[in-house]
Amino acid sequence: MTTLPEIQQIEKRIRDLGTTVKSEVLAYSEDKALRFPIYKITFGSEDPQAPVLGFVGGVHGLERIGAQVCVALMNSLAELTVWDQTLQSTLKNIRVFFIPTVNPIGIYRKTRSNPRGVDLMRNAPVDGDQPARWVGGHRVSSRLPWYRGVEGAPMEVEAQAMVKAVQDEIRHSPLALTLDLHSGFGFQDRLWFPYAKTVKPFPDLPMTYSLKNLLDRTYPHHFYRVEPQAQSYTTHGDLWDYIYDEHLKTADRQQKYLPLCLEMGSWMWVKKNPWQIFRSDGPFNPLKGHRHRRTLRRHNTLMEFLIRAVASPQAWANMNGEQEKEWALKAQELWYGTK
Ligand SMILES: [Zn+2]
Numbered sequence: 001m002t003t004l005p006e007i008q009q010i011e012k013r014i015r016d017l018g019t020t021v022k023s024e025v026l027a028y029s030e031d032k033a034l035r036f037p038i039y040k041i042t043f044g045s046e047d048p049q050a051p052v053l054g055f056v057g058g059v060h061g062l063e064r065i066g067a068q069v070c071v072a073l074m075n076s077l078a079e080l081t082v083w084d085q086t087l088q089s090t091l092k093n094i095r096v097f098f099i100p101t102v103n104p105i106g107i108y109r110k111t112r113s114n115p116r117g118v119d120l121m122r123n124a125p126v127d128g129d130q131p132a133r134w135v136g137g138h139r140v141s142s143r144l145p146w147y148r149g150v151e152g153a154p155m156e157v158e159a160q161a162m163v164k165a166v167q168d169e170i171r172h173s174p175l176a177l178t179l180d181l182h183s184g185f186g187f188q189d190r191l192w193f194p195y196a197k198t199v200k201p202f203p204d205l206p207m208t209y210s211l212k213n214l215l216d217r218t219y220p221h222h223f224y225r226v227e228p229q230a231q232s233y234t235t236h237g238d239l240w241d242y243i244y245d246e247h248l249k250t251a252d253r254q255q256k257y258l259p260l261c262l263e264m265g266s267w268m269w270v271k272k273n274p275w276q277i278f279r280s281d282g283p284f285n286p287l288k289g290h291r292h293r294r295t296l297r298r299h300n301t302l303m304e305f306l307i308r309a310v311a312s313p314q315a316w317a318n319m320n321g322e323q324e325k326e327w328a329l330k331a332q333e334l335w336y337g338t339k
Contacts, residue, residue: 002034004108006058006067006101010039013078020081022046027161029105031115036104038161041074043081044091048172051094053310055303056162056180059120059239061106061113063284065264065295066181070100072296073303090311097169102162110281114158117142118149121235123159124242128197128234137236148237159239166243171250175313176257177306180240183264184284185232187271189298192229192261196238199230201336203248206324207256209331210316215305224302228335229261256317262299269295 014023022042029036044050057070077096080087101107105115113119122137131137137148149156155163170176194202212226229238240259247257269276269286276282286292309316319327332338 002108004036004101004104006064006071006107007036007039007104009071009075010041010100013075014039014041017078017081021078026099026165027157029103029115029158031105034105034108034115036101036108038099038102038104038158040097040099040165042095042097043077044095045093046095050173051175051310051313052097052169052173052177053094053306054097054099054166054169054176054178056099056102056166056178058101058103058107059162059180060182060184060284061103061109061111062281063112063181063183063266064107064110064281065183065266065285065292066262067101067107069181069264069296069299070098073299074098074100076300077303087307090307094307094311095169096307097165099162099165103158112145113142113147114156116149116156117147118156118159119146119237120156120159120162121239122146122148122237123155124163124237124239125155126197126237126241126245128236128238129199131197131234131236136234163239163243167246170243170247170255170257172255173257174255175310175317176255177310178240178257178259179302179306180259180261181264182261183266185263185267186265187267188225188265189223190232190263190265191224191226192232192263193226194229194238194244194259195241196229196235197241198234199228201332202228202244204256204258205331205335206319206327207317208258209327209334210319210323211258211309213327214309214316218305219301222301224262231335232263262302264295 024040025037026040027038055070058067103114139148193208266284276287286295
């Protein structure tokens, strides 16, 4: 049977961990003879009201490194759960989940879109403010990249599976963070926060600034550029905009949710190895062995930081009114050039 190395690794890990981990198949991505499961693996507290951290990868199949980093992080966390007593006790209070291969057929065929030609990150029922003509999403043809799908149609199987799983995880949680792993833009690793649909500030700017501040203080030499996604480009149909806005509508005011995207700066890899531009997956992945291995371990500190941040909300997420005002001002100044 045809499969993917990433899925084999996930299945091996599920077998090895047995009942100490919760695993499920959210849906199957299918096309002709291909049928790949979309797995979710969950560690830690089963209390719906526990703080939650989620990692997602492989939404854009061509950006395979995102799925691979997600699997690498999951594997490291899995090993730590076996012997690290500090983590074991942290996981009594929080939950960490992984959905590493949202678009497995896209990974298999090295396509950005799903098997029906839809760009999943343009597929949510969200309209952006004047995004770029093609890149921002269009409804012209599934043969062209960045296709949103038919207006009014339900979201694609892969998008629905991921959206529902994340919504179920964050519904009753007081604090939730998700990190979606992508590659292909710029020379630097960026941590993008909402919105993708508009350059206007999103409601949780103070909390986002507070998290950035915590990251800067804890790891002053980190290499992430934290910024709103729309500063790079605006799009229609971003799944995280959709999940965030739906959560805002239904959740309690005290329930906080911050969706982040890690956009790995793939131009660094191309700059060091210009020939790879001639391969379809070249612009989006580190192809040299040593660079690939370096990328797989590059974000371990970020995962550990996010686990600690979710487990210790008093350090950044529980702000009083005054603090919130102060962070809002600083965030406006830093990211929007206004006070
Ligand atoms: Zn992407």
